[in-house]
Amino acid sequence: MIEARGLGCGYDSRFALKDINFKAAENELLGIIGPNGSGKTTLIRAITKIIRPQCGRILLEGEDIDGMEFGELARKMAVVSQGCDTEFDIPVEDYLLLGRIPHRKAFQFLETERDMEIIQRAMDLTDTARFRKRSLNKLSGGERQLVFIARALAQEPRLLLLDEPTNHLDIAHQVKILDLIRRLNRENKITVLIILHDLNLAGEYCDRLMLMDIGGVHKIGRPEEVLTYQNIEQVYKTIVVVEKNPVSAKPYILLVSEEERARKQSKTERSGHKNK
């Protein structure tokens, strides 16, 4: 579905991403994880043609995106980015209709029946129809995130890119958003590329994970292959304990504070003395 080959890109002449190779298959839910500044958002910006690759290629359904018009791209993929304007004073319904812009014909100034049907379906899927008349800036963070996803769905994308959609949300909304994304992926056959900071959620929901390290791909694979304590300690430079989620049997990462680590260490040292 989407593929990067030897991709290198960045801002100015400085390379932020070097030699990125990955491929997300049709109907896959691929998670992108990695520390701040490892280039996750830059990768999304390259895929959406906001920045141009300095080398390598990005293929969407086998076709190089460099030769594609913005409009054509927008009919195939939709983006929920972090930069969505939250203070925008516009009714939800009108906001969703903006998602129909890529599908407008020349000189088509009014909405068609089909446009209305599609935003209705997008609202049904995301459970946002109940605040269709309310203004975007009057919604809570969780509701707004659902609306952003609904607008992306109004584009009828085959590929959905999401940049930390669960940021600043409570656990109930995090699960709600990710359940929704998984449902879209499974039932509506939308391929998903999602950046997540929460490793546990990433492991729980994604088919495969791509772990990025400063400008490159550290490892791609199934969650249990990627989320090992060796990989995480190497990339995040943080000590973690990896357990199994008792319900889903997916890897679960536990963090330990400095104080506890010191206590544990002195304990083992003491017990070491005793054993001697």
Add this chain to the structure above:
Amino acid sequence: MSQKTFALLAWILVLGAILIVVVLVSLSLGSVNIPLGRIVEVIFQRKGSVEHSIIFDLRMSRILLGFAVGSSLGLSGVILQGMFRNPLVEPYTLGISGGAALGVCLNIVLGVSKIGGGLSLPLSGFLGALGVILMVYFLSARKTFRIQGLLLTGVMISFIASSLIMLIMAVSRVEELQGIIFWIMGSLEESNWFLIITMLLVSLAGLLVAYLFCFDLNALALGEEEARHLGINVERTKRMLFILASLLTGCSVSVAGIIGFVGLAIPYFIRLLTGIDYRFLLIGSFLAGGAFLILCDTLARTVISPLELPVGVITGIIGGSVFVYFLHTGPQQLFRKT
């Protein structure tokens, strides 16, 4: 038809009705008052009469020019505010008016207008405006269209132009000075029908071209990156809109001088009334800008008749006062965010 489309159409009808009323009032008022009821009769039946001549030669020409200039400025303002996502940007921010004024000043001081005839003033104004447009464009938009850079360059060029105008005024003779000041204050008095018709066509063509970009502007309201996600070729759109808004402003200024406030406040008010949908905002600002300028011009020539005030004075005083009044005492929620 959706409820919203219906509401927007209703707004357009309301604005159209206001425009017609303003035009009729403007036709009827003046040094000779012609009752509203007789206007139609005079227009169609009494060719050659004094009243017919007053209505057509004196008032109609000003009304048409007022409509063309006002609507162009309103349109230019709404486009620029949309692409800069900044409600304080107006057609004159980009230095175009300064360039036009400089062109006219040079024309007057060098005495070209005496040789060149009536068309030479607007022409030199237009050349000045065009010079600034090209300069701003090539300084900040040749490779990538950096929007903040464009704004700063425009503001600086405005300053330079106004300094040069002051310099010219300081060294020019009294009669030239009068000509310069008269032009800068702005006026809709124009007897050349060729110019009036041209200006009308320019404003109508501007609306048509701008309308092709109404969805691009809607998408740009979300920010440039979001607009690209929606499939808008942002670079191309910004270039086209900049050129369009500049030409509209350049033509308006070179024909009617510097008439402030229309391009700043009309789009602002229209947006407050109806929200952000450029399918309506473009037409709304076009109609409201035209109606507002005709109204102001009517006041300018009737308030202390037989003397006439510069129309820019009226647009500034009336528009500014209403604006400030609403800002402080009107419905507050209207002004929170555009």
